[in-house]
Amino acid sequence: AQRVTQPEKLLSVFKGAPVELKCNYSYSGSPELFWYVQYSRQRLQLLLRHISRESIKGFTADLNKGETSFHLKKPFAQEEDSAMYYCALLNTGNQFYFGTGTSLTVIP
């Protein structure tokens, strides 16, 4: 069975401070992992995907298969980063599994 865990429901950081949103997964196959974000009054949207190894809006995420983690990081948080963040896993059956989400607040 596949499972995505985001241990922090709420996370607050000061503007300019580093931020890390944690994501752990369990999956017997080779995982494909994603981060989705929902800004206030906006729709859920893709932030970044593991396979692209990209940096979007200053965010990066590294897949650590040994620790089964895919934490989202940004060295200097901005106020516009305040949002709800969801980690998601895609299985080989083309089904997505989402974590429960972390609400990030960046304090000015």
Place this chain on the structure above:
Amino acid sequence: NAGVTQTPKFQVLKTGQSMTLQCAQDMNHNSMYWYRQDPGMGLRLIYYSASEGTTDKGEVPNGYNVSRLNKREFSLRLESAAPSQTSVYFCASMLGLAVYNEQFFGPGTRLTVL
């Protein structure tokens, strides 16, 4: 382009009533999805349609049926609503192979079953 649209935005039902949630996309996407989101929980996949003419069960399909009416439209039906189906329902669509493509989400339908 409107993207992914859902109707209605809000709905209140009594236990045992039926209703259909509508979803349409104008991006010529092949895959479409229905999720539910409950307080304190992530999105859970109800059903999906990888392409026109196909539908498959997701993680929580019980109590629901779906129809992929055509490439644009993917409806979700509750035949006999139960209070446990009170939730926010999201439709999403995607062009093709999931790992290389992005899911585009609708605005959601907030359903309350009394």
